[in-house]
Every structure is written in structure tokens, then in C-alpha cells.
């Protein structure tokens with residue numbers, strides 16, 4: 001009998017059975033898909049970004065399709081942490097997959113309060129800090145574009161929890177490795193790369209922006225090469241595990257991120273096309289490992305073959 005490959009990976013102290021994670025905001029609160037398939041097959045479920053108070057989000061239209069992508073300005077509409085814990089979490093108890101909450105605050109104090117509240121909830125395995133939302137007026141990306149602010153938010157969350165802390169970065173900066181290093185130094189155990197890229201679209205008939213919020217965040221296959229590049233840049237400059245996210249539609253996309261150095265990957269926009277994408281990727285990664293005789297997926301993490309040069313290491317001037 002052929003033995004099954006070991007797909008388990010470690011992300012910042014959290015051991016997960018496979019590297020496939022559903023991205024925040026694209027998989028609801030984790031329970032919506034229970035009637036369609038068994039979410040226990042997933043490595044991790046990351047739920048929609050939560051805040052202390054419920055948030056209505058931005059007025060519609062707040063999501064539109066673009067060629068090979070999706071532009072959204074949801075504005076972090078969510079039910080709030082208390083309602084999530086009371087009403088949604090109980091239905092997730094039977095799922096044998098870790099739940100990670102993605103958190104958002106209007107101030108550093110609010111991020112710290114969220115961490116404190118989550119600390120007592122055993123079912124939540126780790127915290128992903130969203131310092132990268134482009135669609136909210138206060139907080140969000142403002143923290144993710146400034147290395148000092150990013151470090152302060154990370155520090156306050158880390159100090160208020162014993163759970164692994166993952167920081168999700170924005171691509172909307174000049175050098176993502178500066179922010180990555182800042183949050184690593186502040187105690188982050190892992191980094192997710194990346195959130196959406198700023199974008200906009202105009203209706204030429206009305207000459208109005210297609211999104212009420214005017215600007216939104218671009219996701220989907222359109223961003224994959226850029227997300228891959230950012231993962232390459234971050235893994236080159238930090239020691240903590242990196243989770244790759246951006247435009248992953250199938251197992252080959254997932255493998256690209258893993259080969260570049262991501263310890264795990266997240267599936268986002270693809271869920272809106274086929275909600276089974278993530279479990280298809282788990283199945284196809286298993287088949288790939290069997291076919292290629294890879295007994296443990298860790299063997300291919302960071303196995304990118306280059307000419308030995310790495311121009312993305314900070315301080316390396318060769319790329320000038």
C-alpha cells in the first residue's frame with residue numbers, strides 16, 4: 001500500500017494537518033458551507049474580520065468584477081466579536097479544523113481588547129491581525145503602512161494573548177520587507193502576505209466610480225504574480241513562517257507559493273467561484289506529492305531553484 005504524504009505544516013507554533021487555509025472575508029464565519037462539504041478537511045478556517053462592535057460596512061455597490069479579479073470595498077462589515085462567539089462559534093465545535101479569527105480595530109487599544117477577549121475562547125486557535133484593510137476610514141491600512149505602528153499593534157496583541165499571532169500585511173507599501181521585519185521584531189509568530197491591492201473602476205456612461213467607496217481592494221488571479229513576488233521578498237527577509245495569499249485558484253498556484261517559501265497558503269476569491277476550491281487543492285496536493293514521491297510537504301517549502309543570487313534581501317544593492 002502506498003503511504004499517504006505528510007502534508008502537515010507548522011505556522012508559528014500551530015501545527016496544522018495540511019497547508020490549505022480559507023482566507024478571511026471569503027468563507028463567512030466558517031459554518032455556511034457545512035451543508036456542502038466537511039470543513040474538517042481544511043488545514044485552517046480563518047473567519048471574516050471581526051471588531052469589538054458590529055460594523056455595517058460601506059454602502060453598496062461594494063463589490064464588482066474586473067478582468068481576472070474582484071474589486072471590493074466591503075469596509076469590514078461584521079457581526080462583532082461577542083455575537084460571533086455566542087452565535088457562530090458553537091456550530092463550529094464539531095469541525096476538526098482550527099479556527100483563526102481575523103481581527104480589526106480602530107485603535108491599538110481596540111486590537112489589544114480583541115486579543116484579551118479571544119484569549120479565553122479555547123476554540124480559537126490563533127489570531128490573524130488585519131493591519132491591511134484598504135476600505136475603512138480609520139485604522140486598517142494606516143497601521144500596515146507604517147513600520148512603527150505595525151510593530152506597536154503587534155506588540156499589544158502579542159502581550160494580551162498566549163495564542164499564536166499572525167500579522168496580515170498590505171501590499172500597498174514601497175517595501176513590504178520593512179513592515180515584515182518590524183512585526184517580526186515585535187513578536188509576530190507568522191506573517192500572511194498579502195491583503196488586496198488598491199484599485200478603482202469607473203462607469204464611463206455615468207462617469208461615476210463603480211464602487212460607492214470610490215476605491216477598493218483588488219484580489220483574484222490578477223494579483224497572483226505580485227503576491228508571489230511579495231512572498232518571495234518577505235521570506236527572504238524574515239525567519240518566521242509566511243502564509244501566501246493572492247489569486248490562488250488551484251494546486252499549481254498553491255505550489256508556486258510553497259516553492260517560493262510559503263509554509264501555508266490561503267484561498268480567497270476562488271471560494272466565490274467554487275466554494276470547494278480549498279478542499280480540491282488539498283486533494284490535488286496529495287496527488288501531486290504521491291506522483292512526485294514527496295513524502296513530506298515540508299521538503300518543497302522554499303525549494304525554489306535560482307542561480308544563487310537573491311536580489312530581494314534588504315540591503316542587497318545588486319538589483320539597482
Ligand SMILES: Cc1cc2nc3c(=O)[nH]c(=O)nc-3n(C[C@H](O)[C@H](O)[C@H](O)COP(=O)(O)O)c2cc1C
Nearest residue numbers: 023024025049130194195219220246247248268269
Ligand atoms: C469580499 C472580500 C472580503 C475580504 N475581507 C477581509 C477581511 O475581513 N479581513 C482580511 O484580512 N482580509 C479580507 N479580504 C482579503 C482576503 O482575505 C485576501 O487576502 C485577498 O482577497 C487576496 O487573496 P485572493 O486573491 O485569493 O482573494 C477580503 C477579500 C475579499 C475579496
